[in-house]
Amino acid sequence: MLIVGEILGHADETRFRHRRRDRIWIAAADAGRRRLRRTSEAGADVGIDLQKPGWLSDGAVLDDDGTRILTVARLPEEVMIVTLSETDILAAFRVGHALGNRHAPCELRGREVIVPVTETPELTARPLLAHNIDPAHIRFARIPFAADAPPVCAGAGHDHPADRPRHHHHHHHAE
Template identity: 35%
Template sequence: MIVESVLGNLDELTEDERAGLHLERVPLEGPALRQRVQRVTTDHGTEFGLRLAERRELRDGDILHRDGRNVVVVSTLPTEVLAIAPVSVEQAAFVAHSLGNRHLPAQFFGPEVAFAGLEGHTGVMVVQYDHTAEHFLTDHGVRFARLDRVMELPFRHAEHTH
């Protein structure tokens, strides 16, 4: 079967609508979430072809196929990341500038988003794990945690020139 569009997301369903669904999950890592055309296999061994007409990134819980109570959904796999919690604006600017020069894509989260090992943070910058970034943070005394985390959006490099 070829899937050409996303039918919605599990988060959009009410609790009653979700009750009794039989889920088959398609486990995908970050880069695969951005591919419009690919062959995928569910955790039940069912193969599907994806040929998405819309240019969009897949998200955890996206519904690819539904047949009554049977639903095939995307299951985003955890990514190894560095969650960085600077203690001051100056340290945040220094870290963002330094890691930006390494062209590491980053995502930013406010204090309402919890990160294990960074309790009480005022904001977190998250980058994909990179051993040189880890050494940089350690050498400069920046508070961080190395985690496996399901990211709502995949990391992507921004287009730029120098």
């Protein structure tokens, strides 16, 4: 088994240009894991045990033997893409509110907000439609999610450092 302890760089770098390539396929849900095991396209048994947390982005080089590099390839998955106007601040707020309430991981690309479909497209779009987002601005596709960097918004505002008291999601009401 090949054990990988660090990300060496990106396949597009000049130093890797003339190497043969072998790939391991990784979904977005596994891209932030420090440890996992996969089989490469060429059949190599690969154990990933990163020394420090990282993001297994598309094209990340995990091994270089001088003639061949082992790279990460990100799996396409079903996503919802919401296209926002540059001037419609209210729609941007509504999208943020709807997705934030779900603690949905998001990828931002220009004017697009990309969210993985976790159940069905209809259920994923429902919170946006409930906040009056025009259905014409919502579409679905199969692409690698968060292929270049970790998603934003995932659990936003819900990390609790050890020195901060935890809060609860219940409210007290007057009798």
